Amino acid sequence: MAARPATRPFVRVRGRHAAMSRRQRWERSYVRTLVLCDLFAGVAAGAATFGLRFGDEVTSYNRWYLLLSALLPMVLLLVLAVSRAYERRYLFVGTDEYQRVLRGGIGLIGGAAMFSYALDLDLARSYVLVALPTAIVTAGVLRFALRKQLHRSRSRGERLRRVIVVGHELSVIGITRQLRRERYHGLEVVGCCLPPQHDGAVDLPVYGTFDDVATAVDAADADTVVVLSCPELDGVVLRRLAWRLERDEVDLVVASALIDVAGARTTIRPFDGLPMLHVEHPRLHGGIRLVKELVDRLGALLLLMLFGPVLLGVALCVRITSRGPVLFRQVRVGRDGGEFRIFKFRSMYVDAEARLAELRHLNEHDGVLFKIRDDPRVTPVGRWLRRFSLDELPQLLNVLGGQMSLVGPRPPLPQEVAAYADDVRRRLAVKPGMTGLWQVSGRSDLSWEEAVRLDLRYVENWSLSLDLVILLRTMTAVVRSSGAY
Secondary structure, three states: OOOOOOOOHHHHHHHHHHHHHHHHHHHHHHHHHHHHHHHHHHHHHHHHHHHHHHOOOOOOOOHHHHHHHHHHHHHHHHHHHHOOOOOHHHOOOOOHHHHHHHHHHHHHHHHHHHHHHHOOOOOOHHHHHHHHHHHHHHHHHHHHHHHHHHHHHHHOOOOOEEEEEEOOHHHHHHHHHHHHHOHHHOEEEEEEEOOOOOOOOOOOOEOOOHHHHHHHHHHHOOOEEEEOOOOOOOHHHHHHHHHHHHHOOOEEEEOOOOOOOOHHHEEEEEEOOEEEEEEOOOOOOOHHHHHHHHHHHHHHHHHHHHOHHHHHHHHHHHHHHOOOOOEEEEEEEOHHHOEEEEEEEOOEOOOOOOOHHHHHHHOOOOOOOOOOOOOOOEOHHHHHHHHOOHHHOOHHHHHHOOOOEEEOOOOOOHHHHHOOOOOHHHHHHOOOEEEOHHHHOOHHHOOHHHHHHHHHHHHHHOOHHHHHHHHHHHHHHHHHOOOOO
């Protein structure tokens, strides 16, 4: 076991308090910036809507709307506060923040409609249906931009929480690797506490055993403790640890043994005085899935009309630059193992499939996927299409036909599915998608294990708001073009 740093107690306490002060300072600053962004969204939406509706002339008729435009920023702020869109537990990562902004916006529009109806106000519907959605959308976009800025600063090692991980060695190694890979979560593992008997395989400072967590926090100047699932840390021990950490305002995070099950599916229910964690089944069927089907079909139709000129331009480029058909058709596996033909713009030469065997030894991807960064089978135009994912646009026809979804796991090949382990087959419980968590998190740069984990996370925790967030992230992923080859 590694020796603890020989630091005087009062120095360690000062360091911990300094760490806590730094964290609390940037978190408060972040929330203040959120408030300013939301105020700006309300001001901009009110001013723009009033200007478009009435111009720059104030009359006795539109003076009432001028007052509404002036009140909109404060009303928006109040609605978002009631929706708990400023609570730190919902900020920084995840989709909860955007869900609460969306719910607050829907409530604001509904409340405005009921208010005007109840008081019989002669309120122009066009004004309400433009100003309020514009304010909500602007607030969401500004929050997204602010979060991306936070994630960039975390990738540089800034605004990170200092974490002590408590658990068995293999679990500690696993969570440490994941947090180092996904630094946008903002958790920097600075040490760990292990059982008395361990192999010494962790590349972290070991600050003692499970009985030494509180002193480990002092020694490492940590502000967060992550407790992994292990039998030694039962309810009584965790309760005592929570009391001890509470005195120093150190956050306690207990990692569930349920892998990739989001909080929306879990609720705490008392049973004879004992809190029980109840896990709901994922929403794979029912009415909400019919809503997803409708959104997919309508979305695909609108996108086909929107990108019509782009589709024609790309088809012309493919046709005149290389021999062969414009569209590439390939058998893929869809929901519940059913096969279908996927459509793509052809980005390879016509003999690409025949040359696969001679290139198999150059595979740069692990698992069942075959990927080469500089694949000689890809045409010059094809490289450009893949860089901006334009070769994927014909899949909108598959979405319109009900074979695919706008968002979902990657559509696999039959030979890939034949090599799936039992757990991986869970990906086939939903329709494959044009984009998904795998695509917006690095695409081909991710390992096979990580790609599977992201797809399974999507299957287990699907929601319409998650789809919306993934679609928004897809735009930034396409612009970055990282992992696209």
